[in-house]
Amino acid sequence: MRSAVALDWLAPLCAPAAARWDAEADRRRQLRTDENLRALLAAQREYNSARSLAAQASHQRKQARAASKNPLSSVRRSARTADRAASQQRDSARSALRDAKRNYPPTLARAAATVHAAHAVPTVGLSALLTATGHDLTVWPASLSALAVGLNAGALWLGRRHVVAVVADDSMSAEEQQLMERLDPAYWVAHAAERGLEGTVTTPPEMTPGGIRCEVRLDGTWDLAKFQGKSDSIGALLGARTALRMRITSASRRGWAVLTLATRSAAAGVSSVWTPERVPADPLVMSLGVDTETGDEVLVPFDERLLVSGASGTGKSWSFRPLMATAHLRGDMVLIDGKGEEANVWEAVCRVAVEPDEITDAVDEAHAEMTRRKRDMKARGISVWDGRQLTVVIDEGQVILAAIQRDKERLQRLIELSSLGRSRGVVLWWATQYPVTDGSAPGVHKLIAPNLLTRFSLRVAGTTQAQVALDDCAHYAPHQIPEGREYRGHGYLKGYGPRMIRTWTLDDDGVRTLPPNVWAPEESESAPAPSGRPALRLVKDGDYLLAPPADPPAVPGPRAEAAPAGLTEAESAVLDTVRSAAGPVRQKDVVVSTGLAKGTVSKTVAKLVKAGHLVKAEDGSLSAAAGEVSA
Template identity: 45%
Template sequence: MDSKEVFSKIAAAAKSAGESATNVADALSPACAPFAARWDAEADRRMQLRTPEHLKELIAAQREYSSARVTERQASAQRKIARKDSNNPFSSVRRAARTADKAARAHRSAAKTDVTAAKKNYPNTLKSVAIKAHAAHVIPAGVSSWLLSTADHWVIWPGSVSAGLIALNAGALFLGRRTVTLPVDDALSAEEQRLVQRLDPSYWVQHADERGLSGTVTTPVEVTPAGLVSHVRLDGRWTPKTFRAKADEVRAMLGARTDLRMEIKPGTHGDRATITLRTRSAADGIELTGWTPGAPWGVDTVTGEPVMVPLGRRMLIAGTSGSGKSWSTRAILAEASETEDHRLVVIDPKRVEALNWKHRARTAVYADDVLDLTDDLVDEMHERLEVIPRGQDVIQISANRPRITVFVDEGAEVISMSRTKGEKGEDGDKGPDYSRIMENLRTLARMARAAEIILIWATQKPTMDKNGGIDPQISAQITYRAALALSTSGESRVVFGEDATERGWHAHDLPMPGVAMLRSGPKVAPNPINTRAFSPADVIALPDRPIWRRSVVAAEAPAERPALRLVKDTGDFLIAPPTEAAPAAVVPAARTEAEAAVLDAVRAAGGPVRQKEVVDASGLAKGTVSKTVGKLVTAGHLVKAEDGTLTISAEEVSA
């Protein structure tokens, strides 16, 4: 082996040993950082107090104390002399000596107190205190060792122990003051690298006192798909709640951007907290534009898991203007109108969203249309509730009884619409009762889930005041609550509940557009969700789907009875079912008073008429008119257009 190989091996071994030593030092530095920080803080405090003014005060106090001690000794000597000269304790000489002695002692005690205060104001350096402490250890330990041990022992171990303590002290200071050089991950951005350095314990402890965070110690950062996470140890009087209240100081300590989302939550124990910096998203790189059947509604930015469209759930969707509420909800509406056992209904006083869905949903924009639609939905609900079999909670959806998703956009406008008064007719009759709109919607929210009529309420103003966008009775029935960016923390509490703030449901801190939170239960984490972006052009390009209209479902024809088969020993004999007599000529059944009144009201209109006008003209109850119209349409006496208007059929006119 030549000399080059020997030197290379020695260099490699030295490099490996150096790296190992560096790794050990890096591992020990966070543990020693609090000790070094306290040491340096105390040393700085002492040095700042060692001013010339305090030194003068200390010298003056020491001089006064020395003078007081001399005076006290002289007074004590005079008292002893007076006691020897006179045996009478009440003599004037002895009383005067005694008084002088007491005064001298009091003066010495006061002077000593002043010296103690002056020493506190002008303390010794921490280094000199440590030297005195080690000296105080060596001398008594040496004496006791000499008395209790052999000569060989007492010379060695006291000094060696002190030397070891000195070395331990110096080593802890060296490691605690040492700045740990963290490996630079190429996957980290420049901002993340800077935040990782500042969350390192060695940096945090050295600067925590400057920000009023003394007593807190971080742990090295964990890099997750959703950002940076650091666990914080809370010492002294710190609690997770008080640490969270220092969020502004923590942000300043880290030098983080004001728009960077930072979460401070309780940790695994009572003296732990967690700082999470959302510098990245687990949904990055996932395409969320457009829509295909079965596509997820969004992606959880923390876990990266897909969030599916929550169909069949009463839902509240809130979001301020520009938050992306319309784009985010279209995937839900598309899924709710895709299959043959699903139908969509859109109520939109603003009209913009309703226009996009006319080829896939029944839409209502004006107050009269909304009133007719909600009347039909309530009648449909009651009809479905009557046919739910015993032992079942909900009706089974099918092509004949599809699930109906009722999407109410601009909830504040719908509430305002229900407060308007209908215009009176020319004959003086009162106008339509639009307050029935909200009565119908409240009924649907309370009772229609079993009938598979599902209400989704969307609004820009999620408050329950006079001008708010959420009805209290409807809100109480909603189980799924979603919010994009909101204006205030108060709106977040209205949407998610009174415990929203302390549990982290801060929708008012969400970025815009297209980022939401979905609370579907008490244990769901408040993770932001990147929602699917679905443009109006994408909606219009969707294929047409059947549009729901209320009609009476025809009773199913009885199945044909099979031939009766008798089994005997000799063979099978088929016995044909008995033949039924030819049906007699169908005689038109006599019309009921309700049917006659409805037909007369439609004829009197002289043209297409709405069902609510038939209710007003006939004087019948709304439910009675709805059922009667369904029967007359099925029988072919009335024709119901796609816009819901009624006319007399050609057969009825000819008859």
């Protein structure tokens, strides 16, 4: 039994050599035709004749040289010319004979016997000579030669030995047993050439929680891209179902590929229902779902901007709810729902916005909260917000963009939320059925999409949507996820690898059980400090209250004005810079102070002048309008 196991283990290692032997033997056999044989015999005759003529010409040249001492004599010149012509004819006939031998080669067995005889005969003679002299190394030459012959014959026999994969796991289906047998190296090498896969060799396959996995050695000119392009041929060789998901990825070493067949799902025995217990202890991550190949829990950053894509019917809303519930439990959340159905479930739990005026108010208040936190962080001298996270969730971005695409102010604030809000604890999450950035109805704005670094995609419509949904990981091919209820909530995470993830799900009742927490913006200005001076107390043999010293007469000074409501961050920065100046300020100084682009400052100044917040003199200097003086 052990010897049989050892032979089964050695057979795949010798299979490539046996396959090359058979291929070479078959090539030689096909060349050994009657036509090539006649050409070889004719070439041999021509060569023998040419060689004879060359020998005669060389002899005549020697005779002419001996008969005349004059190298310019007609006899010697004639003999020399004839000798050269005969030599050229001989060389041409030799080249033709080589081609004829190549076209009619000896059989591979005869060639191997010739090679082995070349070393066997001398080694036998050497052993006989050493035996006659009584040398200690008497049998070594012949033994080494015999060992070489035996190794070649044994490798050929092992390579041709048919090995059938033994399926010991009774839990395997008939399909899995067939795939395991056809992935066996012996079967693969014997039939790979029929499908144009000659030069590839599999390793013994293994059954994993996510299906069948095996490595494939890529010999010769094969590389990963070329092997991936042969996926149809691989499926035909294995006899796999068209709907069976097959994945070809790179291995841990060059020259190898990993072939995975998703005959099972590692998430099959794990409940998909999300509960608050699934919120990780680490506050920086949240749980997305389960890896269907390994069964591992997949975590994503909690404080990162997120894009979730999925066509209608792929379970996008149910898959998105667990992430929203995590954001709701850990901080504050605002749901801006373009369609309204999802808001029906969440309106009793968190802040929702469905109608146009609700949407604009939610965008304005989230942007104002981001600006307020910026001032708070500056006053406290910190670079990252250390309070509760405010998560702004856009559900169906295509509808939201269609509603505000003509409102440039709201659109700009939404763009600033995606680009500036993360460090201030205001994080934008975006969900859409149409992950495209171009056209008349984009699902995500082209200036917002680059800021959404964490991307998860369920099945989408095509390659264009896949490119936006997963960016540089579009080769995961989310558009090729099979349709059907069993694949709802299944998708790919950018940067995680082309392994499918089954997300957690949360139904309507699960949402309603969450504790209510309706976010409202904080006051933008802190409470004023109490006026007047504190009373003074002198304690000496009793407690006497002394009246505070009289305040000096009030001197009227410049009045501090709060920033007008509804300004963007750029407009607020320009207005604050001009206010803080002692006098008129030049526009180029505003560019330096704010750090904004010249074009942005120019447009912002024009808008503030038109709104009456700034005054522009004839020399181009800027000053605050009446009532805009800072303290």
